[in-house]
Amino acid sequence: MPDLLRLLTCGSVDDGKSTLIGRLLYDTQLIFDDQMAALLCDSVRHGTAGEHIDFALLVDGLEAEREQSITIDVAWRFFATPRRRFIVADTPGHEQYTRNMATGASNAELAVVLVDARHGVLTQTRRHSFIAALMGIRHVVLAVNKIDLVDFDQARFEAIRDAYLHAVAELGFRSIVAIPVSARFGDNICGPSANTPWYAGPALLDYLETVDVAEAAGEKPFRMPVQWVNRPNLDFRGYAGTVAAGQVRVGDAVTVAPSGVSSTVARIVTIDGEPDEARQGEPVTLVLADQIDVSRGDVLATAAAPVPATGKFDAHLVWLAEIPLFCGRSYLFKLGTRSVSGSVIHILHRVDINTFAPMPAGTLGMNEVALVSVALLAPVAVEPFRISPALGGFIVIDRLSNATVGVGMVETLTDDASNIVRHHLSVDRHALAALNGQKPTVLWFTGLSGSGKSTIANLVALRLHAIGRHSVIIDGDNLRHGLNRDLGFSEADRVENIRRAAEVARLMADAGLIVIASFISPYRSDRAFARERMEPDEFLEVFVDAPLEECRRRDPKGLYKRAEAGLISNFTGVDAPYEAPAAPELHLTTTAATADELAERVVQALQTRGRLEP
């Protein structure tokens, strides 16, 4: 059975990527008769090749793409020769579709980088080569296309080849082969061209059929992220997953990360029988000799070389969303089979993907790349991407929209994180709280400016004091006068403001207090972050709901007037959004009751939820 090569074609707009793939399909006779008929018809209607067949139309699949004669999204194509089967990811050249290009690159083993012989190495050429290297591609073919349009000039070809080798010298490619081609006329595609007698190297297809992209021989230690625990009955408990690296045999000692517990492999179960060993790439179900706690997201590894577990690492991050990345904002990170909350705590530097130079940056916009520090809320099994792509690649998911907003490659584990052992408090929060006849609780008031948060918060504090309970108020104003004096009102600063507030609330709760936190906190993801700092029943979200018109009318601090006059920007409700809570523990409608009545409801809620002892 022939083996399989996954490759990527990339390069600048109009360098002829789609034409090249069309040509490969055509020359390997993978275009069916009825598709050919449709192609001839399309060439007349949308084509840009005049009398000739426009091969690009074969692969530009979406209506918008054919109308605009550009490639928007990555397309997967298939062709085969007797020696090999190929899956080609044809990726877009336009800068705004870099994320689609990265999608195609992530599963490719080799990149065919096209340049137009007339234009040479362009910004896009460098950018795509950088992304390809970042996503783990180690082998490159530089296809110098449209060589017919420079009269098959050897000097031109060699100048472009040398410029490219110079441009990507620091990207760590293991092999780079330059080939002069004409995708439109087929020169050096399937066989040597009479037009380039000076070129002695392989034709493109010959090279793709024979190039060896396999990792260097040598054993990598066994790793398998657990996808799913298979428990069809009480007698069977198996851990299903795909072997990510190395091999495993029955009887091997394995260690679970992050827990560090060990056992041995008792059986390897598949529907086709129980083999003695399983290797990289094989999907298996492992049964262990001991009853130990293993769940989805854990990684089974050879006991001789266990996987480190940490919640802190530095990584290259490609940002994919129109909404920028903000440091401190809570996102979901999916690594291997584990999804865990965390945030980017620091952008070390942005990478200029045209010059590869480090640049300072506070946030990250769409298609930008940076080296960042990540902190997760729980330690996970992780290894640097260059050692283990399966345990070092991750995606970042927006908590509200569930969109995939970033993709990252772990560079280094931040060791100091694992050295911080949380100090075990000998007098814990529950003991402190019990002394006061209460349980540590955070009441998180959210709502528009002027909705009445502070008023109600004050009344709640007074009532608690009257019945001998201990509380503390933290609000946006008192925090911004001290701890958060350095922050403004940009989205990034607002995220940081709430992050610090949540941490302060957590510390106060650790002191056994009822914490009354009062913040506009307009973003759901930030409130979710605050919630996650606490145990599930310790956090009550209180939505102080007043119509925007009413808040405007009240305007206790004159802020709406100033915002509308343009004196304040990013003001919630005026020129910045407020994302109302979907399911708050308490929903206080201020137009239906007095502040006193609402405060009473809050205290009652504390009582009925058992936060105050009778």
Place this chain on the structure above:
Amino acid sequence: MRKHLDIPTPIPPVDNNRVSHLRRLEAESIHIFREVLADCRAPVLLYSIGKDSTVMLHLARKAFYPGPLPFPLLHVDTGWKFREMIAFRDQMAARFGLRLIVHTNEEGRRAGINPFDHGSAYYTLVMKTEALKQALDRHGFDAAFGGGRRDEEKSRAKERIFSFRTANHQWDPKNQRPEFWNLYNGRTNAGETIRVFPLSNWTELDVWTYIMHENLPIVPLYFAAERPVVERDGTLIVVDDERMRLLPGEVARPRLVRFRSLGCYPLTGAVASSARDLPAIVAEMTAVQSSERGGRVIDRDEADSMEKKKREGYF
């Protein structure tokens, strides 16, 4: 066996043949099945009885062995499937103890929507696309496995393995979630769904070769046999029951044909073939000169036909 303890064992090179082409595709698909089960609340396997569904079902059984299939199968029955397909479906469900949900758009059936009077486009919209949406909504499925492959058609070539749909079942081809390595994002908000295509990277030939290697049972219609055939606009229609409307002068004649793709019988063209077993089919597929969906009447209506149908919610 004698062991030479004094000679260090050389490190064996990675055996690339062991994980050959089909094994790599199989492993990728099994990984996808397990990710969906772990990440989604209520998955379902869209079972259309054809060869792709056969391979999907087999891969899903492999993924969850020794446990039973942890999700049901859904067959959207238009009422116009070949009788042999329905019989095969029920056999498979019984043999593997599968939970099978059969759904028909009852409104459409009561209104008598059929491929003869209403045209293939409208018939497909009502009896397939709408029916599918009804079934997904009724049972609250948040992920549905489909047998679509990227080699089938131009807009499919651009589709992700996890293909996100809005609460209205719409596909936005210009705003697909980026997808990296084998890290799939199966998260949805209420009402949103994911269509999952575990066979995305398989070709038609891969599917047949795999069926041959694994010796999987398939609907007999895939094998050549003498069948009553009417030739209409170059398409060979096999007359499966008395509901077939013959035009004046048309007579069904026995011909040696088989199917490359199965659907509703009045809309599915057969091909002249003498391939009576799997090796013959694989040999025929290796040499074939027309595309698989060429036999489907519904795809030819216009160039962007499939993209339009997919935006509307067709699988």
